[in-house]
Amino acid sequence: MKKLIYFNAPSKPENMGISQLVDDINVFLAERKEELPNAEIVGNTIQFDGGYAVFLDVPNNFEN
Secondary structure, three states: OEEEEEEOHHHOOOOOOOEEEEOOHHHHHHHOOOOOOOOEEEOOEEEEOOEEEEEEEEOOOOOO
């Protein structure tokens, strides 16, 4: 399964789209620690300085 991340629009990082489709959420956060400072997974949300995003599992063949 993949993860579909949907950022809260007013506080999304400037260089990211509203949604991101990723294979591994932890790798995604590690690669973007500059854009998502102090990111922490809490339930089905990613909380970071200045905002948050929600995520859900989607099938591997899901297209964003």
